[in-house]
Amino acid sequence: MKKKVVILTSVHRACDTRIFHQQARTLAEAGYAVTVVGRHPRAETVDGVSIHPIPHIRNRLSRMIVTPLRTGLVALRSGSRICHLHDPELLPIGLALALLGRRVVYDVHEDYPQQVLSKYYLHPLARRAASMIVAAVERIAGSILAAVITATGQIAARFPAHKTRVVRNYPRMTAETCGCNLPTDDTSGRFRLVHLAGTLSHVRGVTSLVDTMGLLDDSFELVLAGKWETPAYFHALRHMPGFARIRHVHHVPHPEVWQLYRRCHVGVICSLPLPRHLTALPVKLFEFMATGLPVVVSNFPLLRSIVDTHGCGLCVDPTDPKAIADAVRRLAQDRRLARTMGRNGMEAVRQYYNWNSEAAALLDLYSRLSESRCVRTSRYPVLSVTT
Template structure:
């Protein structure tokens, strides 16, 4: 990279928040710290912004509705992206793949970042019939692999997503969405905490929130759930608020990073009991590692990959995410044994410091950019 004129990187998203944890707080921050000029094109209608970390946010304007977002927002993001004339474009949403190919045809360097296994995710969509879902999933699986080979690099947010593109992508990197060291750490001893457990993230049926809330009626430890996040739909919100156990929920809404840190500092444990959908079985949920980073034990879905991490590092318990009784028993086991909970929390934090942290992933990111821009 030239000392006088830093190379310009543009991250593009039509879906994610401008302060998205992976895109803005990790990728863009790391690149700005490394000396790149970084722009982030978003589509939220909140206006352009120059951030204290040096990242320039460029707003393409907001669209309402799924279809309009996919068509109008994608077109506007593309227009703002071309105006930037960046040295490298890093894209984050499936609907931006055609834009990535168009930028590549113009001679630009393009990286595509797969946050999710999109073909598997499509199989869980409720608004199409099962036959149509399988057809669309299969078509997209072929399309994404063919398109990947035309770009400069592909990034996968989990090892399993990354391996799908082995032999297809020119360059391939697994950059996991692990937490930044120290961001969420707390020193409050478990014995000084109230009987509160935490869930942070999207609030939807597939994320296992209904069995979790129902488990509160079955606990023996008079525990309350700190529920932080946005509801996926008003219909599910009504279902959840009328279910047994809701009277034991502290509804907190969306929290910023400081709010999340404060929440985890006062909670005995964190829960991530996603349901066994095709998209989640092989996922690595960032909240699981954030709970570990905060030094609290995790109650997680009993999926093979998650069990390997949670049980392997003795940092929590794995349960059937569809069984409220099993979730309640796990909550009681840790709430009633604060010494065990605190030791599991220390084990999880140690695992994050040694293995599951952003500093390691950052080095892989910077090396990939160096290879592409050399």
């Protein structure tokens, strides 16, 4: 009989890249019976993974109360021994599941206490209080839950080393995703930049990118994929000069992402220098590299260490639209350089930044959790950090 796993998310789509395409599919391919609970239009089985849809609640407060309860009930009814959480708002449910004998894994995508500090719709005092609460709940969860998975080594340092694993956001290597987009010398069409994000917001650098397009001529186009942070933010951007060179795509299903990349020439990631961005490794960076796109990225030490080491793009001040525009022009005018950087990025992903090694770390963790007896929190298996 297959070992059952339920993966829970109250914030992300069920078909999120990290949750579904990397982790759930890997576990299903390894023989686990995997159910993903999250936002999805219908109940179905995709690539051997069962998807249980949870209705999306637009009101933030209601979502943070109702959706975790719904996902927790699904987890209990699933009969799964291992429950894998992907959002901090699910931690109270995760702690309850642990007390009921489930093996609970907390997957940390970002530095969430720092993320809360960037939620500018909250009063500054409320932000600080919320950040402290999130940090405290994560500390409790780290001491009680069976295991913690983090997207970077920097985030892992905040959790108990003996039960924490780093599973990075590296792309799967397939014929479809790797090396499909080496730039050509064809200059007849527009030079397209591409930026993808779950939410298109000021802190993700979208304002700077629209300003950048105002400094470029009509031979350039920026493809923005994702949902706008708020209608007010979208309407504010519409009145900026650079918006005329923007093409917006609300949502791109994962299989179609690679087709979008084929129609573009450079990938841009210009998130603003907030503490949570300094420790993040965006999966889109490695997707751009895998498909042969040169990149223009924020000049943060972690990103620079990758881009400069492998010569796969240019690092810029994300708050300086002129610097971003100059980098884009350089790649547009020197197609040989762009092509070389694209090849360098593709080779770096093939050698270092692909999902194979991360899948091995994930499966090793699950093997240990599956083999251990279902006992109380003080006797969880010892795990080592993989950095």
